Amino acid sequence: xxxxxxxxxxVGVLTALAAPSFVGLIQRNRVSAEVNSFVxxxxxxxxxxxxxxxxxxxxxxxxxxxxxGANTWxxxxxxxxDLNGSGAFDTGDTVLRKRPAWNGTDTFIAAxxxxxxxxxxxxxxxxxxxxxxxxxxxxxxxxxxxxATRCVSINRIGHQSVLPGGTGGCx
Numbered sequence: 001x002x003x004x005x006x007x008x009x010x011v012g013v014l015t016a017l018a019a020p021s022f023v024g025l026i027q028r029n030r031v032s033a034e035v036n037s038f039v040x041x042x043x044x045x046x047x048x049x050x051x052x053x054x055x056x057x058x059x060x061x062x063x064x065x066x067x068x069g070a071n072t073w074x075x076x077x078x079x080x081x082d083l084n085g086s087g088a089f090d091t092g093d094t095v096l097r098k099r100p101a102w103n104g105t106d107t108f109i110a111a112x113x114x115x116x117x118x119x120x121x122x123x124x125x126x127x128x129x130x131x132x133x134x135x136x137x138x139x140x141x142x143x144x145x146x147x148a149t150r151c152v153s154i155n156r157i158g159h160q161s162v163l164p165g166g167t168g169g170c171x
Contacts, residue, residue, distance in 0.1 A: 027078035027148040055085035059116035064098035073108040105142035155168035
């Protein structure tokens with residue numbers, strides 16, 4: 001009986017030591033999946049713009065059929081043929097892909113505030129005026145884990161990259 005109690009105590013101590021790192025691992029994997037999904041849709045939008053010779057936009061959307069007009073990308077997004085290149089879903093535009101809102105409490109916002117990314121027929125990103133050479137979209141976890149923070153950087157040429165927290169302005 002004493003040996004069993006010692007084993008149970010040791011298992012309890014080891015579990016208490018391993019649990020925080022396991023939670024961090026789960027957060028990092030969740031963030032990786034969320035960011036990869038977004039970057040994959042950006043790459044799809046850019047390649048479709050070049051392939052179809054039409055502007056293609058990605059905008060935050062909670063319905064999957066219209067743009068939110070808000071800087072809350074964790075609410076979901078749509079990729080659509082944007083005939084007039086406005087970044088807003090208008091009559092005649094066609095949805096190519098839609099992503100639902102994230103289940104958790106992670107947040108994904110752009111700085112400066114941005115509600116859509118539009119790729120021109122040559123693959124360049126039409127970024128909002130005054131954003132400089134790139135925008136930075138930051139994904140923060142809840143509960144906060146700086147090691148899991150990721151940013152998506154999109155430059156005017158249309159190239160996107162994923163940055164870990166603490167590098168290249170990602171905080």
